[in-house]
Amino acid sequence: MTAPTLEDARAAVAAKNYTSAEQLYQQIIISKPLKQHDFSQQEKAIYELGELFQSLNDSEKLSALIPQARDVISSLAKSKAAKTIRSLIDLYDKIPESSDAQITSLKDCIQWSEKEKRSFLAQSLLIRLATVYFEKKQAYQSSLAIINDLNRQFKKLDDKSSLVEVQLLEAKVYHSLRNMAKAKAALTSARTSANAIYCPTATQAELDNMSGILHAEDKDYKTAFSYFYEAFESYNNSNEETNAVKVLKYMLLSKIMLNLIDDVKQILSAKYATKYSSREIDAMKAVSSAYANRSLKEFQEALQVYHTELSSDIIIKSHFNALYDTLLEQNLLKVIEPYSVVEISHIAQTIGLDSKQIEGKLSQMILDQVFYGVLDQGNGWLYVYDEPQTDKSYASGLELVGHLSNVVELLYEKAASLN
Incomplete structure (x- = not known):
């Protein structure tokens, strides 16, 4: 009987005879190499079998394959074991749950x-585990425990390239925990480590992207845009479409938050941006149009139509929540401006929101001294007052009394010294 070949296994996969394909791949994996020191057939069989389990969403069989593949490859060629393990571990990313x-x-x-x-x-593998804890499980403390240990190890070894990777991950974790001080410190450390070595384009783009995100958190959207643009250029030149679209959204976000709607149109019409046309970019376009028109209704419609695109990205979602609040405040001030007393139900009807929601927002605005007024919840009315004028003579009087007090004290000290 002739030994099975990769072509036989691939033919079984193409015919959707997956059980037979699995058996053929297993026979190739455990077979001896046809040529001495040539393990390419076993290596390909392992990876293709892993891909088969991934396509079938069978994480159990993939988990069973990894230790088997690890033992087979390490017994044949130790140098290939690391690559094989990492390749198989990455296949889990495409299997749901x-x-x-x-x-x-x-x-x-x-x-x-x-x-x-x-x-x-x-x-x-520890870096990969820390990343999985952070990205998939939101187990931030578990991720940080690994990161702190790796930081110590890499500093001791003076392994700058690994330090950059770990410190960048640390910045992302602290950002998710809303600890901006530690996120900035970790990113600064990552940039310092990156400056000491040749930094790969992909890593530099990630550093720029993270810098932009942290500047956006500080409301410094102008600086954030410049970092996002640097990251976008790197991703665009590397043909990394997914990352390029994500950073292009952040560029548009920065311009929207700066209220530079003409710049948004200019970016979208540029040659480098037109090839990334998608629903995600259309969502940003719809939001910028609504904000330009100061239309809360258009803004809400954009959020509903492009709910998936706008809510799936945490960065976009958090900034647009702030933008929505700003737009709501502007609309409320515009509605109540002509009145000294107005029914809350009328405001709600004009804005197109629930009365309770409007009442809560008005209450918050009064507490924040956005305007001066009182809510009569019993009758459902809002009383609006003019901004109270402070009497400057009172402040001047206090200042004068303070100066006189100082003069009297000095005279008293002088008299005491003469006596």
């Missing part, structure tokens, strides 16, 4: 790496 299985496999591979004294592989 597989984060727990991915974490279990990562922990198992880390233990194996430490046992085999393969510290570099163990460290790279």
